[in-house]
Amino acid sequence: MFLRQVWTIAAKDLHSELRTKDAWNASIAFSVVILLLFSFSFDPSSEQVREFSGGLLWMTYAFAGALVLNRSFAREMQNDCLDALIASPVSSAALFVGKSLANFALLFAVELVSLPVFVLFYNLQWGAAQVGPMLLVLVMGTWALTIIGTLFSALTVNLRLRELMLPTLVYPMMIPALIAAITVTTNVLAGSPPGLGIRLLAAFDIIFTLLAVVFVDTVLVG
Amino acid sequence: MREKIIVGLALFAGALLAWNMNTIFTALPDELNQGAIYRIIYFHVPANILGMLGFGLGMFLSIGYLVTKDLRYDALAASVTEVALVFASIGLATGSIWARIIWGVWWAWDVRLTSWLVCWLIFGGYLMLRRAVDEPNQRARFAAVVSVLGSVNAYISYKSIEWWNTQHPQPVLSIRNGGGMAQGMEAPIWWNLLALACFSTILVMVRMRQESFAREIDTLRRMAHAQ
Numbered sequence: 001m002f003l004r005q006v007w008t009i010a011a012k013d014l015h016s017e018l019r020t021k022d023a024w025n026a027s028i029a030f031s032v033v034i035l036l037l038f039s040f041s042f043d044p045s046s047e048q049v050r051e052f053s054g055g056l057l058w059m060t061y062a063f064a065g066a067l068v069l070n071r072s073f074a075r076e077m078q079n080d081c082l083d084a085l086i087a088s089p090v091s092s093a094a095l096f097v098g099k100s101l102a103n104f105a106l107l108f109a110v111e112l113v114s115l116p117v118f119v120l121f122y123n124l125q126w127g128a129a130q131v132g133p134m135l136l137v138l139v140m141g142t143w144a145l146t147i148i149g150t151l152f153s154a155l156t157v158n159l160r161l162r163e164l165m166l167p168t169l170v171y172p173m174m175i176p177a178l179i180a181a182i183t184v185t186t187n188v189l190a191g192s193p194p195g196l197g198i199r200l201l202a203a204f205d206i207i208f209t210l211l212a213v214v215f216v217d218t219v220l221v222g
Numbered sequence: 223m224r225e226k227i228i229v230g231l232a233l234f235a236g237a238l239l240a241w242n243m244n245t246i247f248t249a250l251p252d253e254l255n256q257g258a259i260y261r262i263i264y265f266h267v268p269a270n271i272l273g274m275l276g277f278g279l280g281m282f283l284s285i286g287y288l289v290t291k292d293l294r295y296d297a298l299a300a301s302v303t304e305v306a307l308v309f310a311s312i313g314l315a316t317g318s319i320w321a322r323i324i325w326g327v328w329w330a331w332d333v334r335l336t337s338w339l340v341c342w343l344i345f346g347g348y349l350m351l352r353r354a355v356d357e358p359n360q361r362a363r364f365a366a367v368v369s370v371l372g373s374v375n376a377y378i379s380y381k382s383i384e385w386w387n388t389q390h391p392q393p394v395l396s397i398r399n400g401g402g403m404a405q406g407m408e409a410p411i412w413w414n415l416l417a418l419a420c421f422s423t424i425l426v427m428v429r430m431r432q433e434s435f436a437r438e439i440d441t442l443r444r445m446a447h448a449q
Binding site (some may be wrong): 030031151155159160161164165169172173174176179207208211213218219222 | 288336337340344345346347350353354355359360363364366367368370371372374375378
């Protein structure tokens with residue numbers, strides 16, 4: 001029952017996003033712009049790029065992801081859709097998990113599109129052995145960004161200073177996950193084992209998913 | 223009654239702090255490796271302990287609000303967190319001064335420093351969020367959620383010097399199995415902690431009174447609008 005509700009919400013969000021492709025187009029364009037901007041702040045052809053490539057990649061995802069995540073609950077404000085969703089027989093937790101899954105799918109798709117651009121721009125070499133670990137850290141890191149972003153999207157949706165409050169709250173919360181994802185990505189791209197960061201990322205995913213599911217009812221309903 | 227408690231606490235804390243300063247600056251010798259600068263530990267450690275305890279206490283008070291829906295818990299949580307943020311700022315500033323002398327840099331990006339700065343940012347966001355929400359119950363709910371999520375980071379920061387091999391010194395206090403201080407050098411940390419804890423209690427009490435005034439004004443304003 002719960003899973004069916006989750007699926008309905010996720011499918012609804014993906015449908016409405018795929019009809020307009022607003023967030024999708026904006027965040028892909030934005031991620032390419034960020035990758036371009038980074039190239040001016042250092043010598044993009046130097047060998048050192050490999051050492052901080054993980055950081056560049058996750059910065060891009062965190063900023064581009066914010067475009068997707070910000071809109072998650074804000075788009076329900078039109079015609080009081082959010083009130084209707086809360087009043088519907090779907091639990092807050094199901095609503096939240098459904099929206100998170102839809103956001104995750106969108107963000108992951110954006111990442112898969114911008115990853116080749118990144119590899120191309122910064123001349124990174126890839127082997128077949130890196131694909132598996134890289135996908136794993138992408139999934140775990142993206143889930144961490146999604147869960148925090150979706151929860152705070154719900155929290156700030158009714159605030160008059162929404163555009164200002166969301167980044168000031170979301171980015172500090174994401175930092176532990178971002179640090180872990182960055183170190184693991186850098187290790188994987190350098191061809192070494194992922195290291196301790198993968199455990200930190202897993203712990204972050206589990207703890208914050210549980211906390212978010214527990215608190216989302218407080219945030220949305222009270 | 224409240225005034226009497228505040229004055230009494232202030233007199234006690236002031237006297238204790240003066241006596242402590244005397245011990246720290248005249249009775250205790252310079253540390254063998256660090257020289258005179260080590261004395262900053264007598265403010266750095268108590269301030270950070272109070273910051274961390276304040277964030278933790280704020281989390282429990284926030285949970286108390288979520289369970290009981292009593293706005294007094296929320297007012298107390300906000301006051302405690304605000305005072306804790308002041309002490310966390312003192313902790314960051316004193317640590318930075320010490321680092322400039324001992325490490326030669328104002329800041330090092332190790333886990334302890336970074337995680338504590340992240341906490342500072344999160345609870346700064348907590349206070350900004352409180353200003354952005356007008357409706358008291360909604361404000362209390364949202365703030366409580368941020369407080370609980372932020373406390374996870376406060377705990378990571380507390381444990382970071384055990385979990386990682388940080389540039390920040392490992393635990394030195396005897397309660398954390400450090401035992402790295404010479405005879406007589408550790409006691410002033412605890413006396414300073416007591417004095418600063420009294421000061422923070424005063425600040426929380428003053429802040430609580432402001433909160434109750436604010437609530438009263440808010441109620442009057444609503445009544446005025448309703449008529």
